[in-house]
Amino acid sequence: MSEAAAIALRDKLSLEQLDLDLFRAQNEATLGNRLFGGQVLAQALSAAQQTIEERPCHSLHGYFLRPGKVDIPVIFQVERIRDGKSFSTRRIMGIQNGQAIFSMDASFQVKEAGLHHQMEPQPVPPPEALEDDRLVALRMTDLGPHAAWMTRERPFQIRSVAPIDQAPTAKTSQAVWIRFSAPILNTTTQQQLLAYASDM
Template sequence: MRGRSWTATRRPVDRRMDGAIDTNRAAPITAGGVLSLDRLAEGRFRAWHTQANPAGALFGGVVLGQSLAAASATGPGWPAHSLHGYFLRPGRAGQPVDYIVETLRDGRRFAARRVTAQQGGRTLFHMHCSFHEPESGFDHQAPPSPDMPAPEDLIPMDRYVANQVDRLPPSSAAYMAPFPLELRLVEPDDHFLRPTDKPQRAFWLRMPSAAGVEDDNQQRALLAFAADYWLAGVAVGPGRLSTNRDALTINSLDHAMWFHRPVRVDQWLLYVCDTPSGSDGRGLARGLLYDRAGRLVATTSQEALFRATT
């Protein structure tokens, strides 16, 4: 069955790049902000809403989500089933990002797009993504761990950090500020306070502002945005204290994602992440995203560069 095609937002466009700063960039981006794109021309879009990462640069999840939203706006309306992207250079939060979409294929069952994200004429990101008209066939998946606690049984991230603020590194205070996502770690002490030999992390996430989004590809674009949170950090590896993480800079190098089933990002999703390897200054992270019914909705992978700040 064909999904509904996505239509980009149309409004008067200020074509000036210099000085076009979003004065509300300190506020958390919403689902509407991620999805809001101005159509400049055929296959060209501009996004005005951004989000900073902890280092103050443009958060890569924004570029992922907006790239997929732009590609979906040119497609046949079929669900996105995969994306593969490379982060080429950092962007600036608070400045608009342009997305150029090229059609690689429009077949009977598959459509493919290439997206280039640019800021001030500089290329930040390249992505290939593919769309597939659903077909009947087999259905199987890896099940989630049966002993994962429900999100209602876990402490909200902002409350946990507020309770432990005297024991945490300064950067942790960011979790007490308004945030686009609700996050609840399964083992928050393992992440923040104590070393662990587990090369993995599990947490629940949701984006309440996505409640009014009905289009399946828009929900998948929001999932691409959300799935970039906390994925690379697990690749720091076992035995690392969170207090050491403030001495590291983490730069995402690439990102891949496979969408298996329809998803609602405004509802709780369990994100189970692990790291199979880290070497030569790079670490690989993988993630499985499950809904409350235990359905595997997406798989992610990302390699990141880790460098000491001193």
């Protein structure tokens, strides 16, 4: 795991404010010329969070409209749809070259007790019993043209329950443990990192 890669990602999620509700993001290098969707999602959330105080995001819906390009900064425009007593709603547009590449609606709520909607997780081995995916990839000899990408330093430690060096099964779900490789400073950063990781 790489604390330097983690800090670099954390810095990419801190946006430059250009004007009221208008922000510019920097892109991370990817495999090819397209933006990583998790980065765009996390940065859109970061932009919205900068227009709200003391209300964590409890729901968001994002739509990838066009492929984003790595060599062009994304401009995020936030529209303040509503600020109520308990809820705030934001619409965020990600723009490159004057065209929308991403759209997101997000809802934020004052912290308060309420119903919990969470499924019980399936039993899996603890992370201590599993090997980091990067270390597994470093031992593999058949990674082809993506070897450097698969073995790069990553901002997250990822431990797959089904090791990546085993033949894939027909199963459509997977279980992994993930852990950010640097200190998480606050809840807003934690939510951004979860948004980023949702597309890994």
